[in-house]
Amino acid sequence: MRKLIPHALLLSMTVLAIGALLLSVTSAERISYFSAPAAGTPAVIAQYRAVVQHTLDAPSFTYEQFLNYRAPSSTSVASTGGSDEVIGNVVYLPVAPVGSAPRWGRGPLTTLANDYYGPARALTQLRTFLKIRAVVSSGRDFIVQQVLPADVVSPGNPGQVLVTSTVVVSGGYVTSIASNVSGWFSYPYAGTAGHPLYKRVDTLTPNPVTFTNFGAVAPITAPPASETVPLHPCGQGYQFIESGQHVCSVVGGPTATPA
Secondary structure, eight states: OOOOOOHHHHHHHHHHHHHHHHHHHHHHTOOOOOOOOOOOOHHHHHHHHHHHHHHHTOSEEEETTTEEEETTTEEEEEETTEEEEEETTEEEEEEEEETTEEEEEEEEOOHHHHHHHSHHHHHHHHHHHHTOOOEEEETTEEEEEEEEEGGGTSTTOOSEEEEEEEEEEETTEEEEEEEEEEEEEEEEEEEOSSSEEEEEEEEEOOOOEEEEOTTOOOOOOOOOGGGEEEOOEETTEEEEEETTEEEEESOOOTTOEEO
């Protein structure tokens, strides 16, 4: 004879299942909000802003160990086949060589290219942190807080996140910014740009942002005009032909031919 589940046990299992479902729905729809952090004392805010401004005024530095910046508006980053460079409002990208001679593409700096490897990439976080008023001192360093929309972590997140950052100071300059994000949000942790995988968490600690080599970055100079070819913008990128395909990209490379 087939063994039956007692009614009482079946009812108990049903209640537990419904409870688990409600908990999961409530958890998925949880939205975090925060009160504005208290401002620091005027003296601490002044000290903090002086350090951040001094860093912004540095003649040169290396951002995140890959982007060399020289004031007021030049950057370079080593890449395959050459160096991506920005000088003023002009970008130079390595492209497919002619024979054995290297060659560069020359075009107008777009907003996306600036955010990717231009001065904006090197300076934006410092400029943003210069405006923060929720500051306390911690030895020679500072701890700052911001309440931001949760969609800064990943588009589509509702509510807010609280970002607590330690601004590390050495030699009068900001040398790193280590942040912790708290709240309730999703972020892409794996997959591809077209098919990301998301994880829902209540805290996230990104890798610290670093600033090094103050005043020690070599001059950034444009390639000879005879070794450059025009780059034509396409939206926020530039037109290239790679493997016979037309692409729009902010990066070149030794196999990229300007279209």
